[in-house]
Amino acid sequence: MDHRLLEIIACPLCHGKLSYDKENFELICKLDRLAFPVRDGIPVLLENESRALPSEENK
Numbered sequence: 001m002d003h004r005l006l007e008i009i010a011c012p013l014c015h016g017k018l019s020y021d022k023e024n025f026e027l028i029c030k031l032d033r034l035a036f037p038v039r040d041g042i043p044v045l046l047e048n049e050s051r052a053l054p055s056e057e058n059k
């Protein structure tokens with residue numbers, strides 16, 4: 001995914017920075033413990049599309 005895109009996108013809930021999980025193709029919000037999917041290179045920043053991260057995955 002484009003790293004410049006990663007710099008401008010933010011979590012829709014807390015507006016914090018997201019980190020990209022290259023292995024799972026997800027954008028991670030560490031504060032909300034949510035993972036947003038990236039489909040065909042497009043981040044899907046919708047709360048109802050995200051999944052909650054278990055605490056052990058909260059890197």
Ligand SMILES: [Zn+2]
Pocket residue numbers: 011012013014015016029030031032
């Ligand atoms: Zn957040």
